[in-house]
Amino acid sequence: MRYLMERSARLVVTLFLVSVITFMLVVLLPGDPALQVLGTDFTEADYLAVRDELGLDDPLPIRYVDWLGGVFQGDLGTSYRTNQPVLEAIVDRVPVTFQVMVVGLAIALLVSIPLAMIAAYRANTKTDTTVSTASLAMLSIPNFMLALILIFYLSVHLGWFPATGWVSFASDPVASLRATLLPALALAGAEIGVYTRLLRNDMIATLQEDFITLARAKGASTPRVLFRHALRPSSLSLATVLGVQVGVALGGSVIVETIFALPGIGRLLVDSIFQRDLMIVQGVVLFIAVVYVVANFAVDLLYGVLDPRIRKGSASATA
Amino acid sequence: MTTIPPHPPTDGQAPLLSVRDLKVEFDSPAGTITAVDGVSFELSAGRALGVVGESGSGKTVLSRVIMNLLTVSNKLPEQGEVRFRGQNLLTTRRKQLRKLWGDDLAMVFQDPMTSLNPTMKIGPQVTEPLLLHRKISRKAARARAEELLREVGIPEPGRRLNQYPHELSGGMRQRVTIAIALACDPVLLIADEPTTALDVTVQAQILDLLDRERTDRQMGLILISHDLGVVEGRTDDVNVMYAGRVVESAPTASVFKQPRHPYTASLIGSMPKIEDPSHTRLAAIPGHPPHPLNRPSGCKYAPRCQFAQPRCIEEDPALMPPTDEETDRGTACFFPPGTDRGEEALARNRAAGYTATGLELQPAEVS
Ligand SMILES: Nc1ncnc2c1ncn2[C@@H]1O[C@H](COP(=O)(O)OP(=O)(O)O)[C@@H](O)[C@H]1O
Ligand code: SF4
Numbered sequence A: 001m002r003y004l005m006e007r008s009a010r011l012v013v014t015l016f017l018v019s020v021i022t023f024m025l026v027v028l029l030p031g032d033p034a035l036q037v038l039g040t041d042f043t044e045a046d047y048l049a050v051r052d053e054l055g056l057d058d059p060l061p062i063r064y065v066d067w068l069g070g071v072f073q074g075d076l077g078t079s080y081r082t083n084q085p086v087l088e089a090i091v092d093r094v095p096v097t098f099q100v101m102v103v104g105l106a107i108a109l110l111v112s113i114p115l116a117m118i119a120a121y122r123a124n125t126k127t128d129t130t131v132s133t134a135s136l137a138m139l140s141i142p143n144f145m146l147a148l149i150l151i152f153y154l155s156v157h158l159g160w161f162p163a164t165g166w167v168s169f170a171s172d173p174v175a176s177l178r179a180t181l182l183p184a185l186a187l188a189g190a191e192i193g194v195y196t197r198l199l200r201n202d203m204i205a206t207l208q209e210d211f212i213t214l215a216r217a218k219g220a221s222t223p224r225v226l227f228r229h230a231l232r233p234s235s236l237s238l239a240t241v242l243g244v245q246v247g248v249a250l251g252g253s254v255i256v257e258t259i260f261a262l263p264g265i266g267r268l269l270v271d272s273i274f275q276r277d278l279m280i281v282q283g284v285v286l287f288i289a290v291v292y293v294v295a296n297f298a299v300d301l302l303y304g305v306l307d308p309r310i311r312k313g314s315a316s317a318t319a
Numbered sequence B: 001m002t003t004i005p006p007h008p009p010t011d012g013q014a015p016l017l018s019v020r021d022l023k024v025e026f027d028s029p030a031g032t033i034t035a036v037d038g039v040s041f042e043l044s045a046g047r048a049l050g051v052v053g054e055s056g057s058g059k060t061v062l063s064r065v066i067m068n069l070l071t072v073s074n075k076l077p078e079q080g081e082v083r084f085r086g087q088n089l090l091t092t093r094r095k096q097l098r099k100l101w102g103d104d105l106a107m108v109f110q111d112p113m114t115s116l117n118p119t120m121k122i123g124p125q126v127t128e129p130l131l132l133h134r135k136i137s138r139k140a141a142r143a144r145a146e147e148l149l150r151e152v153g154i155p156e157p158g159r160r161l162n163q164y165p166h167e168l169s170g171g172m173r174q175r176v177t178i179a180i181a182l183a184c185d186p187v188l189l190i191a192d193e194p195t196t197a198l199d200v201t202v203q204a205q206i207l208d209l210l211d212r213e214r215t216d217r218q219m220g221l222i223l224i225s226h227d228l229g230v231v232e233g234r235t236d237d238v239n240v241m242y243a244g245r246v247v248e249s250a251p252t253a254s255v256f257k258q259p260r261h262p263y264t265a266s267l268i269g270s271m272p273k274i275e276d277p278s279h280t281r282l283a284a285i286p287g288h289p290p291h292p293l294n295r296p297s298g299c300k301y302a303p304r305c306q307f308a309q310p311r312c313i314e315e316d317p318a319l320m321p322p323t324d325e326e327t328d329r330g331t332a333c334f335f336p337p338g339t340d341r342g343e344e345a346l347a348r349n350r351a352a353g354y355t356a357t358g359l360e361l362q363p364a365e366v367s
């Protein structure tokens, strides 16, 4: 319980800092939002009216509080260009990004967990070296390269998957998953490399433990020893990186969604930056930061599930 | 190397466990490390064997190889054989071994802090061998686990099943590992220093528990310790190990009455005595065991031995009856303490003031 309170307090402080930084991002960026709203043809009075309406001349703390108050009511402002509410723009795009991320994560875990186990079980053999080399290679391929390779072979060459475009899951689940697979793979590539290497190393250490020998001395089979006894105690570093990886994947979605022409958050961010649509940029950045912070909060809670000693002990056990 | 079993099977049946010329080596960058060097012994059903020796003498490696449970990557193929009810475990397939492990063969480790899985509740850890080896429902296994915990002296066993290892004291955890070992009524239990990591007050309780369970279940027990006192009164026979060898093998009572190897004599000499005030510093045996990569070619104990003679540097003694009469025991020593040869050798060294290896002796010292 104390653990949960500590983590929650930390979450609130982090979210506060995130909100301040996101707010300042727009304030500090060059460019006058009022000019954007007005376009080219306006009078001095129009200009002052818009500045007043946007609250641009208020002191910063007041502007921050106003903005934050809006955020709490789900009002992230409206796009200067299209007048669409920022929240609506984000909510429209989120399912695409999340679907790709979740499928990518699932693929990465499904591939890397067994690979890491085999490598750890056969540590320092040819199998292990092969897996380690392959995962290092995966890690070194930039996601845009992997994306282009996948498009070239699997869609252009073999025609198995659409190269670009999006179908929503609600309208056609199968077509939607087909559209998801290549971008998800492009995101999963580096993740597979990271997870396999991490889990292999921790797993090798776990397999030296007495409780693993005891599990074998009970007559447990190798798969049972690996999955039932060794996986959980070996996955703390993996969980940590999983949290960080949410941020990496959101960042990666900017590139991957651009290449595959997917209408997700990443594309929204890129387009808004090019169009200098600062309200959208601010909203998306805030959204990504909040998702990232919350994901890492979830990882903190996951530690407690993975290792019961942390649940009871002080927070220093996780530091 | 020829050796004699201290207790040849009398009933004509194969003994429960028979270890023959067992040799275990490891590959290391500096050379081949011989951890177990030609060990032979037998254990009959229901009997208890103590294995005693300083740290590094090969006890843990021996115990794991007996179960064929040692899988470190730098281990070289074992030589010799380990027969369990006549079946050589060193050549038995892994799949067959898994049927024996946890069912007929069980093990208790030194450190209960590390031998239980920290991420699993006690319940599933105790029921695991039952579920693996018995056709039994999860519910029945749980009931049996509770019974087992009660049997090994754990209060509130029902509640313990839902606790994690870190919520229990060291002594309680060791009771849990014993309950796990006993779950499927093994015929052979190997306990590798089961009390070394525990408080002195808890040690006796755990040893008594093992002793009681062995008697009740007619189970064979190998009790490993670096402390001769642990096996005294709790084992039928004892093997004293030094540098990977068994240097003395005898009924436990005989060993304490008259050790026939200088190393055993020193171990007994360094045991705390009841008349000593508690906290007297123990007289540790001077010197160190030889480094496994650099063992003397003659008797491995010669550099520390007060009896050492020139022959001990030249020749490597095999395990043999110490005298013509004492056919139930063996010693790997040319000059066994308490025999004429031995006492003459010691007297010679005392007179000279040093041994054949140059170890200085205080003339006043009485062995
Ligand atoms: N995997 C290994 N590689 C190299 N040497 C080892 C290995 N395991 C054990 N040894 C060596 O074997 C010897 C016996 O070790 P061990 O059986 O643990 O002794 P004990 O249990 O009597 O203290 C020691 O010298 C130890 O260093
Ligand atoms: S007397 Fe010789 S053979 Fe016997 S233990 Fe001493 S050195 Fe070894």
Ligand SMILES: [Mg+2]
Pocket (backbone or CB within 6 Å): B059, B060, B061, B193
């Ligand atoms: Mg040991």
